[in-house]
Amino acid sequence: MPELTDEAVTDEAPGGGDTTDRAATDDGCPRTDDGCPRTGGDGRAGTWMTPRAYAASRATLWTGAVVLVTDSDGRVLIQSVDYRPDRLLPGGAVDAGEAPSAAAAREVREELGIDGRFPRGLAVDWIPSDAPGIPPEMGFPGEVLYVYDGGTWPAERIDSVRLPAQEITAIHFAEPATLPALMDPGDARRTLSALRARIGGAGAALLEDGRPTAPTALDRLGVLRTPRPRQHWDWCPGPVPAHLPVRDRAGWLFAPDGRVLVLIARATGAARLPSPTAGTVTGSAPLGYRYDGRGAHLRAAARLTGLAPAADPAYARLLATPEQVRELSDWGPAGERELAAVHSARIRLSLPAAARTPPAELPEEGIRW
Structure with a gap:
């Protein structure tokens, strides 16, 4: 991170002294601890940036949070919504100043009528700005999306789900292998990666466009990509x-x-x-x-x-x-x-x-x- 300085600060301190920390040198130039000269564009020693310039240099990304819930048979809870044809995990945008885990709990409460806390992360995904299917006029800058573990819900908790009057039209529990046919490709990749991370138990997976940056054996072998044989015997x-x-x-x-x-x-x-x-x-x-x-x-x-x-x-x-x-x-x-x-x-x-x-x-x- 570059060294920051207030935009209003000048090289002269109020008492007339030079605020730049200069080492004693023959040529009078400021030097680093190893004796090498360094100057910024305004003559100050160091890599100086004003707060405004530093802020302008940082990437802008959206932030979202979703929750992965399964039933006792290992099927994943997904939602039908009234604004797009594919299905989604419960969740949505993180509001300004809101923690991602708080956003996850709020979205589940608003969308399913279920109160809960979901502190355990399963994955953090970086979604690129050129992800397919997003209208150009949206100006999508890319997104960091958190996937939280909603756990396994028993039948009585599933029965207590109450959908809002708008937006969420139905919930479904889907066999993991069917998710690519039901969800946006990136959403399906992310969900399967998060589910493998939950089964593996090594902590949250780091993803880029739904793909693990450090694949585990379960990822490399592609477990859950085909339907599990149903053996309810x-x-x-x-x-x-x-x-x-x-x-x-x-x-x-x-x-x-x-x-x-x-x-x-x-x-x-x-x-x-x-x-x-x-x-x-x-x-x-x-x-x-x-x-x-x-x-x-x-x-x-x-x-x-x-x-x-x-x-x-x-x-x-x-x-x-x-x-x-x-x-x-x-x-x-x-x-x-x-x-x-x-x-x-x-x-x-x-x-x-x-x-x-x-x-x-x-x-x-x-x-x-």
């Missing part, structure tokens, strides 16, 4: 009854820190649990099964001691918390019961509860613990 503890066919087997395979192995399809970004035999394991035990009306989807839990080199290049192997695996999947209400069984198995295996950190891709050459 009943969860049944215990062994599979003899009369039920077993349709598939999957494992909750724990690393020593309490995270579990999850596979991400590189072509689609879809997440799934691995086979119970995907690595070297100890303490394997049946966990229960999901019943889809025709057969059983068996689940087992075990402790991972190692992974061989990757045999299938179509999948990336990540470590994630059990909660993150559920958030990358669409398991319905029974997902909570399965998650409870997973943590009971973790305790039996004497493993810690994993802290939420960004899912980490494992090396292709494998790993041993």
Whole structure:
């Protein structure tokens, strides 16, 4: 930042002394601490600018704030509005002198009739002045837009939404993969980036036109860009009854820190649990099964001691918390019961509860613990 000086100040102090701090030199020129001469355009030492000139040199940007809300199935709340065809997150412009988080709370109250505070940021996006779809006559200078975490709303809170007489015509809960078809492209990119940041748990993502400047594994693999398979099946503890066919087997395979192995399809970004035999394991035990009306989807839990080199290049192997695996999947209400069984198995295996950190891709050459 340049050194500022009042426009009314002259080189002469009221007592007649020179206000410029000059080092003793042979040529009488002001010098920096390292002895090099420096002068501004008006003869003052330093890089001087008046407050007016400095203010004129700064970029002008709009500021906005939106709130990302999901339901218990991981679908995103978006709004239909009466002034444009695509859908939006709740939110809007930050008023003069207003904090962005206060603007987020005000907009949710005005648009949905819901009181709340949303202090946790998910993303800060820089939107360029030449973003498509903005009328030239608007003189759009660019915008910094804050995305706040509205959390997961239960059914009773969703039922309490009250829309205003104008502007917001309806709300919808959309599968993340459908957002590009429902929203402006930049809004959809921003929303998916913010949702991945929420799942990752590493703090707010810095975005430029909706794209992370430091992509995580979830960003690089494009998770949630295709619809999550809907698996709203009943969860049944215990062994599979003899009369039920077993349709598939999957494992909750724990690393020593309490995270579990999850596979991400590189072509689609879809997440799934691995086979119970995907690595070297100890303490394997049946966990229960999901019943889809025709057969059983068996689940087992075990402790991972190692992974061989990757045999299938179509999948990336990540470590994630059990909660993150559920958030990358669409398991319905029974997902909570399965998650409870997973943590009971973790305790039996004497493993810690994993802290939420960004899912980490494992090396292709494998790993041993």
